[in-house]
Amino acid sequence: xxxxxxxxxxxxxxxxxxxxxxxxxxxxxxxxxxxxxxxxxxxxxxxxxxxxxxxxxxxxxxxxxxxxxxxxxxxxxxxxxxxxxxxxxxxxxxxxxxxxxxxxxxxxxxxxxxxxxxxxxxxxxxxxxxxxxxxxxxxxxxxxxxxxxxxxxxxxxxxxxxxxxxxxxxxxxxxxxxxxxxxxxxxxxxxxxxxxxxxxxxxxxxxxxxxxxxxxxxxxxxxxxxxxxxxxxxxxxxxxxxxxxxxxxxxxxxxxxxxxxxxxxxxxxxxxxxxxxxxxxxxxxxxxxxxxxxxxxxxxxxxxxxxxxxxxxxxxxxxxxxxxxxxxxxxxxxxxxxxxx
Amino acid sequence: xxxxxxxxxxxxxxxxxxxxxxxxxxxxxxxxxxxxxxxxxxxxxxxxxxxxxxxxxxxxxxxxxxxxxxxxxxxxxxxxxxxxxxxxxxxxxxxxxxxxxxxxxxxxxxxxxxxxxxxxxxxxxxxxxxxxxxxxxxxxxxxxxxxxxxxxxxxxxxxxxxxxxxxxxxxxxxxxxxxxxxxxxxxxxxxxxxxxxxxxxxxxxxxxxxxxxxxxxxxxxxxxxxxxxxxx
Numbered sequence: 001x002x003x004x005x006x007x008x009x010x011x012x013x014x015x016x017x018x019x020x021x022x023x024x025x026x027x028x029x030x031x032x033x034x035x036x037x038x039x040x041x042x043x044x045x046x047x048x049x050x051x052x053x054x055x056x057x058x059x060x061x062x063x064x065x066x067x068x069x070x071x072x073x074x075x076x077x078x079x080x081x082x083x084x085x086x087x088x089x090x091x092x093x094x095x096x097x098x099x100x101x102x103x104x105x106x107x108x109x110x111x112x113x114x115x116x117x118x119x120x121x122x123x124x125x126x127x128x129x130x131x132x133x134x135x136x137x138x139x140x141x142x143x144x145x146x147x148x149x150x151x152x153x154x155x156x157x158x159x160x161x162x163x164x165x166x167x168x169x170x171x172x173x174x175x176x177x178x179x180x181x182x183x184x185x186x187x188x189x190x191x192x193x194x195x196x197x198x199x200x201x202x203x204x205x206x207x208x209x210x211x212x213x214x215x216x217x218x219x220x221x222x223x224x225x226x227x228x229x230x231x232x233x234x235x236x237x238x239x240x241x242x243x244x245x246x247x248x249x250x251x252x253x254x255x256x257x258x259x260x261x262x263x264x265x266x267x268x269x270x271x272x273x274x275x276x277x278x279x280x281x282x283x284x285x286x287x288x289x290x291x292x293x294x295x296x297x298x299x300x301x302x303x304x305x306x307x308x309x310x311x312x313x314x315x316x317x318x319x320x321x322x323x324x325x326x327x328x329x330x331x332x333x334x335x336x337x338x339x340x341x
Numbered sequence: 342x343x344x345x346x347x348x349x350x351x352x353x354x355x356x357x358x359x360x361x362x363x364x365x366x367x368x369x370x371x372x373x374x375x376x377x378x379x380x381x382x383x384x385x386x387x388x389x390x391x392x393x394x395x396x397x398x399x400x401x402x403x404x405x406x407x408x409x410x411x412x413x414x415x416x417x418x419x420x421x422x423x424x425x426x427x428x429x430x431x432x433x434x435x436x437x438x439x440x441x442x443x444x445x446x447x448x449x450x451x452x453x454x455x456x457x458x459x460x461x462x463x464x465x466x467x468x469x470x471x472x473x474x475x476x477x478x479x480x481x482x483x484x485x486x487x488x489x490x491x492x493x494x495x496x497x498x499x500x501x502x503x504x505x506x507x508x509x510x511x512x513x514x515x516x517x518x519x520x521x522x523x524x525x526x527x528x529x530x531x532x533x534x535x536x537x538x539x540x541x542x543x544x545x546x547x548x549x550x551x552x553x554x555x556x557x558x559x560x561x562x563x564x565x566x567x568x569x570x571x572x573x
Binding site: 070086087 | 466468469471472473474475476478479482486
């Protein structure tokens, strides 16, 4: 395991800004930290980068408890690099900036030159090697900061809102850099973002933070419902107590009569593209395909069944019977897709 | 009379009068070494105070700021009591030497260099430190990064200190003794010439001193400008 956090708490004065009972992060994966402003994303990243010490609790890195003494911290930090939300470049050239981490590690000059050239090429900044770092645009600064981190070939790359305050073109470049770092360099990537779309596209797993604590409420396929009828094991769920917004009948054994907050797991919802494939004996919903996107070797389909449901299916399954945007499809919500939150 | 003095002083400058340039040489020599010594002590001191949190930091800053107002005659008196024949350092026979002036001037400008260094380092964005940390730098390497980013402010501190010592008269007079060819600086020579009623050399030295001050201020403002440009 790459990181294991247990009963981690960080306080600033009396204010608890981070309170994580348990969190495990695996190596060579991409994790997205999602949460509103003030949720604790940056504080968590600072802890994962060993730049901050928790008030209480423990962080284990590569199965060893982190000891907060200077010598040990320098060694740990040399495996993990954090790219700040608004990175700052040292005065001097772009080349000197990218070189910094290699110099402090005592990498020979000849090796440094090769690695710096490769890193700058990867972020599309080869032409800026000799440029003054203080003359770059926001997007360019972020790319140089990424090159400065990636040139070190870290075990873990932490990015605090890597696409914040940059234009669409630079956003795409940055996301591709992160994808490449994970897929080609086997670097574990942990990044914070406000965009669920980025998390879906890049992350193997999404960590949700709210008020400093882990949250399982992604607001994706999460609904406040009331059970209004029950028939042969199936329960009819209505959204927000409103009879007008019926989610329809859902097979679930986990719900008692009354109100509940449920989440429908996107990968467990079944789509029936053709009429023939719809089971006769199981209630299903009919919806219209609104959006189809590829993310993390899977296909995400947004289906409008009166409300928008997110459905994830594997690429092979998608290829068997691919739905089209605008097409009417059947949506089956089995018992295992429903979680009470 | 002033115009006549100015004219004569200008001619003295143009004629490259050896006595005049000897005095200027002593002044520059003493000021250079006192600034160098004070920088060697004051810069690391300022760095330590700015970089670290410790009990009594605020008190230390208050003391340093108070020392900025220390009169040169007070320093002259204290150092005199130490290096005079009956003083603790009397056997070293420092009194009325350039070294004595340097000691006094070092005491004068250490607080100036230290406080200006603290101000320069405190202005440096904390992200520089965190960036250096996350890129794997150790404490010494981080210190170098901060020092480098604060370099214009630090150079400005040194220039300000040099300007302070080259223009001071109290310490040079009390500890140097204004000995011709040895400890006669521009300011002490001007004071002497004034006492004698001989204004020509005094005015010529004044012109050189003002030129030095102007040059120092030009360099100081150049570096101050660089700080502001960097801050933007």
